[in-house]
Amino acid sequence: MKQVTIQGEPGCFHEEAARRYFGDEPIEIVPCRTFEAQFERMRHEGSLLGIVAIENTIAGSLLQNHELLRRSESQIIGECKLRISHVLAALPGQRLDELSEVNSHPIALMQCGEFLKAHPQLKAVERDDTAGSAAEIAERRLTGHAAICGRLAAERYGLEILEEGIETNKRNFTRFLLLADRYHADRHTGSARADKASLVFSLPHTQGSLSKVLTILSFYDINLTKIQSMPIIGCEWEYRFYVDVSFADYTRYRQSIDAITPLTKDFKILGEYAAFNE
Numbered sequence: 001m002k003q004v005t006i007q008g009e010p011g012c013f014h015e016e017a018a019r020r021y022f023g024d025e026p027i028e029i030v031p032c033r034t035f036e037a038q039f040e041r042m043r044h045e046g047s048l049l050g051i052v053a054i055e056n057t058i059a060g061s062l063l064q065n066h067e068l069l070r071r072s073e074s075q076i077i078g079e080c081k082l083r084i085s086h087v088l089a090a091l092p093g094q095r096l097d098e099l100s101e102v103n104s105h106p107i108a109l110m111q112c113g114e115f116l117k118a119h120p121q122l123k124a125v126e127r128d129d130t131a132g133s134a135a136e137i138a139e140r141r142l143t144g145h146a147a148i149c150g151r152l153a154a155e156r157y158g159l160e161i162l163e164e165g166i167e168t169n170k171r172n173f174t175r176f177l178l179l180a181d182r183y184h185a186d187r188h189t190g191s192a193r194a195d196k197a198s199l200v201f202s203l204p205h206t207q208g209s210l211s212k213v214l215t216i217l218s219f220y221d222i223n224l225t226k227i228q229s230m231p232i233i234g235c236e237w238e239y240r241f242y243v244d245v246s247f248a249d250y251t252r253y254r255q256s257i258d259a260i261t262p263l264t265k266d267f268k269i270l271g272e273y274a275a276f277n278e
């Protein structure tokens, strides 16, 4: 059975994403406390897979995960997009006006910014993950606390749902990446046809250096689906570009890679995989 590492406790959105990705195929979930711990675990055990959130439609990119991925030996072998809906859950019998603190993953708190603004009596306190917040309230019988988590997590840990759908915008989706060790990746990709890729590179500080790369991609009919820049630590005002592309013709995509590589520095393909279309 495939073993899939996640950041968070059972019942968190990473578990939901892993189960959605694998559908009917049974998998074993391996919970890790932090994203760093997850990458470390994958580094030591080459056969482990990982599901990692990379961007959210309200909170934006999970910047640290771009860097963790770039520095790792992991390769992206798939992606999955999940509609994220949050509930406010507390110990059974607690009323909303009895609560003073709300616990959750920082990204989940960001997704519920409007709800938190409308309830200033609730102090938002960051925890490792959504399900872990629910578990802690249940195990330690924490009155006055609520968790922001998914319905599944609230039910799993026996909490009562006080409010539903508290995300700021109903179009709240998180995109997750499926990762495998570079040297074990082939074993997992099967016959899935790659029509998407994630790249990372830096550019010289010369006029039009990014524009040249983008023009070449356009020439080869490569569709840019995301671009994220990140400062290069220790090199003031220099940036790394994380670029996702989709394409219909794999050969033309490879030609575009050959054409842009000499214009960039530290070029790395983080993965070639099948786009998630639902």
Ligand SMILES: O=C(O)C(=O)C[C@]1(C(=O)O)C=C[C@@H](O)C=C1
Pocket: 007, 008, 011, 012, 013, 014, 015, 053, 056, 062, 084, 105, 107, 108, 128, 129, 130, 131, 174
């Ligand atoms: O805490 C969880 O349930 C998670 O899986 C973490 C996480 C994240 O890292 O973005 C996953 C998806 C949601 O966007 C909110 C939180």
